[in-house]
Amino acid sequence: MEPIGILYGDLSPTILNCSISGKINQGDYVKLKHQENGWVLGKVDSIEAKTNLSIEKSYQVMEGNTVDIQQVISAKLVVIGYRDNRGLMQFPRTPFMAGTPVFGADDDFIGSVLNIGRTKRGRAYIGLVYGHNIPFTVDINSMVQKHISVLAKTGGGKSYLTGVIVEELMKNDVNVVILDPHGEYPAMKEKGNNTKDMLRFNVEPRSYSHKIVVFAPEGGDVALRFTLAQISVKELISIMNLSDARTYIMPLRKAVDAVRLTMSEYSFDDIITELKRQEDSSVSQALEKELRYLKSLKIFDKKGLRIDEIVKDGKVSVIEMKGLPPDVQELVVQRLVYSLFEARKKDRTPPLLMVVEEAHNFAPQQGKAFSSKIMRTVASEGRKFGFGLLVVSQRPAKVDKNVLSQCGTQIILKVTNPNDLKAIGNSVEGLTPTSLDEIQRLPIGVALATSPELPIPLFVEVRPRETDDGGKNVRVVR
Ligand SMILES: Nc1ncnc2c1ncn2[C@@H]1O[C@H](COP(=O)(O)OP(=O)(O)OP(=O)(O)O)[C@@H](O)[C@H]1O
Numbered sequence: 041m042e043p044i045g046i047l048y049g050d051l052s053p054t055i056l057n058c059s060i061s062g063k064i065n066q067g068d069y070v071k072l073k074h075q076e077n078g079w080v081l082g083k084v085d086s087i088e089a090k091t092n093l094s095i096e097k098s099y100q101v102m103e104g105n106t107v108d109i110q111q112v113i114s115a116k117l118v119v120i121g122y123r124d125n126r127g128l129m130q131f132p133r134t135p136f137m138a139g140t141p142v143f144g145a146d147d148d149f150i151g152s153v154l155n156i157g158r159t160k161r162g163r164a165y166i167g168l169v170y171g172h173n174i175p176f177t178v179d180i181n182s183m184v185q186k187h188i189s190v191l192a193k194t195g196g197g198k199s200y201l202t203g204v205i206v207e208e209l210m211k212n213d214v215n216v217v218i219l220d221p222h223g224e225y226p227a228m229k230e231k232g233n234n235t236k237d238m239l240r241f242n243v244e245p246r247s248y249s250h251k252i253v254v255f256a257p258e259g260g261d262v263a264l265r266f267t268l269a270q271i272s273v274k275e276l277i278s279i280m281n282l283s284d285a286r287t288y289i290m291p292l293r294k295a296v297d298a299v300r301l302t303m304s305e306y307s308f309d310d311i312i313t314e315l316k317r318q319e320d321s322s323v324s325q326a327l328e329k330e331l332r333y334l335k336s337l338k339i340f341d342k343k344g345l346r347i348d349e350i351v352k353d354g355k356v357s358v359i360e361m362k363g364l365p366p367d368v369q370e371l372v373v374q375r376l377v378y379s380l381f382e383a384r385k386k387d388r389t390p391p392l393l394m395v396v397e398e399a400h401n402f403a404p405q406q407g408k409a410f411s412s413k414i415m416r417t418v419a420s421e422g423r424k425f426g427f428g429l430l431v432v433s434q435r436p437a438k439v440d441k442n443v444l445s446q447c448g449t450q451i452i453l454k455v456t457n458p459n460d461l462k463a464i465g466n467s468v469e470g471l472t473p474t475s476l477d478e479i480q481r482l483p484i485g486v487a488l489a490t491s492p493e494l495p496i497p498l499f500v501e502v503r504p505r506e507t508d509d510g511g512k513n514v515r516v517v518r
């Protein structure tokens with residue numbers, strides 16, 4: 041085995057200078073022997089050529105003169121660690137020796153130190169360590185207990201990757217609830233296409249139609265309904281399209297109170313009938329119009345779904361909200377998450393992971409959504425009750441920091457917006473400036489992953505989907 045370089049200069053136990061003579065690239069894994077701890081895994085964090093060619097001399101080159109140019113290549117290595125004889129990840133505590141040879145690391149060694157292989161049940165197979173044939177898997181228990189985020193710019197592959205994670209959860213019979221604002225996830229019932237990449241990743245197209253239940257206001261497997269009597273007058277007013285909404289609160293409250301005197305469950309029609317009895321016809325007409333509109337959304341009715349109908353049998357429940365206005369979606373999410381969390385606290389529903397697509401809308405950093413408070417509560421208390429969040433967003437900077445910072449596992453695809461990069465830099469531990477820079481240039485399908493069990497963030501190539509992914513780009517020009 042030929043070394044690719046030699047340690048030189050100032051050396052700490054974790055950051056090393058290495059002169060490079062062999063073939064090695066930024067991001068490659070290396071191994072080197074520590075005088076006390078044996079073989080240790082490291083990574084080329086950055087690499088640069090140091091030359092003696094000054095700007096003045098470069099003009100001589102331009103004029104065709106021969107100039108003696110000397111060039112050496114130096115790399116910064118970060119030490120990842122080694123496994124001790126109990127199998128625990130350790131780092132050297134004394135500096136490496138100058139002159140130590142550094143070698144390229146083979147897949148077996150990388151796999152044994154990172155210990156993220158696919159063999160065990162209870163782990164989700166996300167893809168391969170980028171550039172290697174090493175499966176990258178995440179512990180499902182830890183993912184559900186400590187939450188997970190999937191971040192990328194729009195079109196960066198978040199929903200595709202979320203689908204990969206959901207497939208793995210289905211294999212392990214984990215209950216999943218997907219808040220699906222765009223109606224992308226029902227497609228997961230169908231088998232995906234066979235692609236040539238599948239062999240390399242060892243996956244095959246597969247249908248999960250028996251595992252997925254779609255809840256939708258219309259056209260799903262089960263009608264998505266919430267009990268109207270549980271929506272307050274204030275909430276109703278704020279999802280209506282009324283200018284000067286305040287003037288309508290009193291009349292609506294009066295009507296709803298009157299209805300409540302005679303019935304515990306009621307419909308929009310019951311409120312409208314009561315309103316018609318009221319004196320001020322201009323007010324009641326405007327309210328009636330709005331109530332009829334809300335009725336047409338088919339989401340609130342006399343009798344809503346029971347929570348135990350939504351989460352059961354290790355299935356995936358897709359809550360399809362396509363077509364509902366944003367504020368109604370927020371209210372739906374608030375009702376659903378609140379009731380699920382209460383039920384979970386009393387153990388009336390099994391542990392679950394909830395996928396929150398467009399999390400910047402349901403848990404915004406600035407301003408308030410109906411669902412802001414409950415999202416924050418679940419992010420901070422969910423782990424005690426086995427209620428995990430999978431937070432998906434194209435605007436990390438706009439997601440509530442209290443929610444994002446609670447995510448133990450973070451998977452980041454391509455991000456270019458400077459504010460979003462800053463938010464990621466602030467919330468992900470162990471990101472070097474080089475890897476933050478690399479996030480801007482990631483090809484589609486490659487992600488940077490961090491988790492409590494990983495000593496440093498890893499680049500991972502996402503495995504192909506077994507199921508159809510609903511997020512196809514719309515072609516404008518053919
Ligand atoms: N790992 C992958 N392999 C192959 N194709 C992928 C992969 N990831 C994403 N794609 C494709 O890229 C496109 C965008 O992916 P996706 O819809 O998941 O992005 P997104 O980040 O969810 O976008 P949006 O912000 O619009 O929700 C889709 O056509 C998808 O099929």
Ligand SMILES: [Mg+2]
Pocket residue numbers: 198199200511
């Ligand atoms: Mg998406």
